Amino acid sequence: MTNLVTPENYQQLLDEKVTRTMALFNQFDVKELAIYPSPKTHYRMRAEFRIWHNGDDLHHIMFDKVNKKRIYINDFPVATKIINQAMQLIVPLIKYNHLLRYKLFQIDYLSTLSNQLLISLVYHKKLDDDWTTEANKLRTELIKKGLDVHIIGRASNQKICLEHDYIDEQLNILGKKYTYRQVENSFTQPNATINIAMLSWAINATKEFSGDLLELYCGNGNFSIALAQNFKRVLATEIAKSSVKAAQYNIAVNKIENLKIIRLSAEELTQAINNEREFNRLKGICLSDYQCNTVLVDPPRSGLDINTLKMIAKYQNIIYISCNPLTLQENLNYLTQTHHIQKMAFFDQFPYTDHLECAVVLYKTC
Ligand SMILES: C[S@@+](CC[C@H](N)C(=O)[O-])C[C@H]1O[C@@H](n2cnc3c(N)ncnc32)[C@H](O)[C@@H]1O
Numbered sequence: 211m212t213n214l215v216t217p218e219n220y221q222q223l224l225d226e227k228v229t230r231t232m233a234l235f236n237q238f239d240v241k242e243l244a245i246y247p248s249p250k251t252h253y254r255m256r257a258e259f260r261i262w263h264n265g266d267d268l269h270h271i272m273f274d275k276v277n278k279k280r281i282y283i284n285d286f287p288v289a290t291k292i293i294n295q296a297m298q299l300i301v302p303l304i305k306y307n308h309l310l311r312y313k314l315f316q317i318d319y320l321s322t323l324s325n326q327l328l329i330s331l332v333y334h335k336k337l338d339d340d341w342t343t344e345a346n347k348l349r350t351e352l353i354k355k356g357l358d359v360h361i362i363g364r365a366s367n368q369k370i371c372l373e374h375d376y377i378d379e380q381l382n383i384l385g386k387k388y389t390y391r392q393v394e395n396s397f398t399q400p401n402a403t404i405n406i407a408m409l410s411w412a413i414n415a416t417k418e419f420s421g422d423l424l425e426l427y428c429g430n431g432n433f434s435i436a437l438a439q440n441f442k443r444v445l446a447t448e449i450a451k452s453s454v455k456a457a458q459y460n461i462a463v464n465k466i467e468n469l470k471i472i473r474l475s476a477e478e479l480t481q482a483i484n485n486e487r488e489f490n491r492l493k494g495i496c497l498s499d500y501q502c503n504t505v506l507v508d509p510p511r512s513g514l515d516i517n518t519l520k521m522i523a524k525y526q527n528i529i530y531i532s533c534n535p536l537t538l539q540e541n542l543n544y545l546t547q548t549h550h551i552q553k554m555a556f557f558d559q560f561p562y563t564d565h566l567e568c569a570v571v572l573y574k575t576c
Pocket residue numbers: 397398399426427428429430431432433447448449450453474475476477508509510533
């Protein structure tokens with residue numbers, strides 16, 4: 211952390227970021243704004259490092275964004291304690307093991323509040339049975355040292371999972387416990403405390419809503435599963451196969467009976483709703499049976515394309531979760547022609563950076 215980026219400066223940095231972000235939305239009539247700070251340390255559930263080989267030594271490194279210089283990362287207060295623990299344990303275990311260290315160039319960590327950990331070792335070489343044997347021994351050593359860990363080996367066109375490629379998160383949201391399967395290399399919210407705040411906010415914001423919910427960009431069912439209690443039925447869609455598979459597991463394990471998740475891109479769903487195209491993946495689902503008063507979108511940084519924007523503008527209530535205030539502002543320029551902003555919230559998903567996660571509830575005015 212540089213001088214400015216310290217927990218002591220957290221509040222000041224957040225205040226400045228909120229002021230800058232709020233300026234983007236001054237043109238809209240925002241009546242209610244809530245701000246949700248992050249824990250100041252150990253908030254990031256995942257971290258990726260390059261590995262630097264220096265003689266016998268191995269180091270986790272990152273590159274300075276400005277001068278591109280190498281930075282040795284000995285401890286990483288941004289990431290969870292379990293990731294920090296694993297970083298300390300793994301280097302001495304692999305640095306004298308030729309099979310595990312040779313051509314290792316990256317280590318990715320994914321952790322959960324339920325204290326599970328997935329480590330991906332990424333190589334510039336083909337991985338074989340001997341590698342798998344050594345990686346299993348490494349896993350056994352890490353388990354002996356108290357880590358609930360899974361290991362994956364990755365190389366070009368190769369992925370070896372020692373047991374499986376996911377971990378199960380457990381979140382307590384407004385007094386209810388939920389299990390969320392998180393798959394390696396698939397989208398999951400990076401700051402679990404902030405995720406709990408977002409899910410709680412969304413549950414409270416939709417408490418009085420009625421009818422069915424349509425959701426786009428649903429990932430592993432993060433919002434759909436928590437929000438299903440507030441709606442008669444939920445239909446959610448997502449493009450990534452691995453996330454949809456995790457979502458199906460999450461529906462079953464959380465015993466959610468009024469939620470269906472279908473693999474469809476936002477563009478495909480828009481075509482289906484506009485009766486422009488039929489999809490086998492929608493067999494058995496009659497879209498016109500759904501009485502969706504509410505639509506929830508949580509798109510990637512690029513925001514919504516114009517056809518999806520036009521499609522969601524037909525709904526009475528819109529919940530828009532955004533990781534990019536600039537594209538949110540652009541999309542709100544369109545949506546506020548038919549809707550007004552009822553409430554807005556900022557979630558500090560990425561402390562000490564310029565990024566702020568925003569959420570908006572819009573009601574139809576005409
Ligand atoms: C910001 S993430 C949100 C995921 C989820 N709502 C959550 O809270 O974890 C965006 C999601 O959109 C998916 N996605 C990206 N492009 C898409 C598209 N064109 N259509 C549908 N989903 C898409 C990604 O795979 C990712 O899961």
